Amino acid sequence: MIPPIASRFVAGETPAEALDHVAELNDGGVNAIVNLLGEHYHDRGPADADADAYVDLVADIAHSDVDACISVKPSQIGLGVEDAVFEENIERIASAADEHGVFCWIDMEDHETTDVTLDAYERLATEYDGGVGVCVQANLKRTRDDLERLAPLPGKVRLVKGAYDEPRELAYKKKERVNEAYREYLDYMFEHFEGGIAVGSHDPAMIDYATDLHEEHGTEFELQMLMGVREDAQFDLADDYEVYQYVPYGGKWFSYFYRRAMERKENLLFALRAVLGR
Template sequence: MIPPVANRFVAGESPAQALDHVRQLNGRHVKAIVNLLGEHYEDRSSVRSDAAEYRALAGDISKSRLEACLSVKPSQLGLNLGKDVFREELTAVVDAAADHDVFVWIDMEDHTTTDATLDAFEDLAREYGDDDQYRVGVCVQANLRRTRDDVERLADVPGKVRFVKGAYDEPAAVAYRESPRVDQEYKTLLEYAFERFDGGIGVGSHDPAMIDHAIELHDEYGTDFEFQLLMGVRESAQFDLAAEYPVYQYVPYGDRWKSYFYRRMTERNTNLRFALEAILDR
């Protein structure tokens, strides 16, 4: 059972509990990105089990007529076992989701997984999507030195791109480690995307300055975008934003909630502050 201090940030341990949370969100005009917690699997049975649950979840979302999509992690779908395993399982999930008209996000993990993740995203986006309807999306991290080049590469790919600052403790050789520099990179990436992309921009930040910057860019260029925010963090602001803009809440669930909760609380000082504010505001 998830304790009260954590259940603000995790929707439960079962798919039914997660979808019940999604239903409540939809009632407040917020959509959901549903993630079954799990990562860094070293055995095929765990990969197969989670992949099967994602395929079933796509059907449940469609049957329930909920406004929700899926989010999967590469290491959850077998990347640690090899790129071929990852591609096989991810393709099966995307194929099943497409049959149910459910979108799939591919999360980004540490920098060693970037190439495999982007390659898989681009191939699946071109296979399943087109300029009128995107089927898959990928996350890029502003703290990585390579991301400007990656975003240029993705500009004409028929899929969505989520922009985050990046939470992994990456070495200085591949990542910017100073917060002001990461903030500037984030703004620069958003500027490029709003100017060059046809749409499909996901703004994954709770930073008020980045939220305001995205709104200013939308007002200037008119590019379609959405805010993507975490369950349990500044939720009142999420509902306020949803009155004017598309908002998705990242909704994790599953029995592996403990490692997710503690990582979120420690990966950035701002996350800990947001979490404490959320708990005190309960």
């Protein structure tokens, strides 16, 4: 059982607990992206097991009365073993998702995984007529070229600022430059994409920038935010825009909770208050 201190950021250890949380979100007008916690496997056994779990999760979503999709980390389903294992597992997850009418996101990890991840997305988004999405990161200097490649494809593209400590020659390091790149990439996406834009950010300035671009271009988009972060804003924004909450669950909750607690001062203060009983 997940302790109350972590339950702000993690929906539970089981699919049933995660879908109960999703149902509560849906009641407030917020959709969900469900993610089974786990990553960086170097043996095929656990990678295949998590891929199996995603296939089962897709069926659970399809048979429940909730509005949810899934999101999968490549290193969780075999990329750390070899490319072919990842490609095999993401194919069968995407196939199951297509069969059940559940959208499938492919998360993006560090720069060494970008090419194989985008190759898989291009193939699957075409094969499954846009039922697959992928994430790109504004801090990587290559992202403008990647967006030009992705613009004609069906499917969705999520833009985030980027959380990995990438080499300076490949990535922007200063916060101001990353923000500048994020705005530049949003400009490009709202002008050149026909839809399928996902704005992955909690930054009010970037959300306002995206909504202004929506008003200017009329291009459809959605907002994506994490469970436990600015949740009041998520429900407020859902009155006017399509909002998705990223909902993690599973037995590997501790390392995820630790990252969330440490990455923002507000999250750390929440965790400390919970420990102190205040």
